[in-house]
Amino acid sequence: MSRKTLLAVLAVLAAxxxxxxxxxxxxxxxxxxxxxxxxxxxxxxxxxxxxxxxxGAQAGRWKDPKFWLAFVAVVLAALxxxxxxxxxxxxxxxxxx
Numbered sequence: 001m002s003r004k005t006l007l008a009v010l011a012v013l014a015a016x017x018x019x020x021x022x023x024x025x026x027x028x029x030x031x032x033x034x035x036x037x038x039x040x041x042x043x044x045x046x047x048x049x050x051x052x053x054x055x056g057a058q059a060g061r062w063k064d065p066k067f068w069l070a071f072v073a074v075v076l077a078a079l080x081x082x083x084x085x086x087x088x089x090x091x092x093x094x095x096x097x
Contacts, residue, residue, distance in 0.1 A: 003044050
């Protein structure tokens with residue numbers, strides 16, 4: 001399960017539990033909630049640490065022209081779409097190539 005999915009599920013679960021607590025006057029065990037949140041936060045932090053190690057292992061990628069070409073293409077496509085630059089794909093693709 002990805003970190004984003006896990007946090008999204010937890011957010012929905014927290015909203016549902018808060019609703020039931022409000023409507024039915026239910027009490028929550030604070031220790032259990034904090035224990036669960038601590039486990040999730042630790043999981044996310046350790047996964048982020050592993051991701052940083054993977055990025056560090058690929059340090060040569062920062063010097064690769066193909067990487068920068070792909071980066072520019074993605075940024076240009078996003079700017080074209082979100083800022084309405086109206087640059088035709090027939091112009092962008094040959095220029096980047």
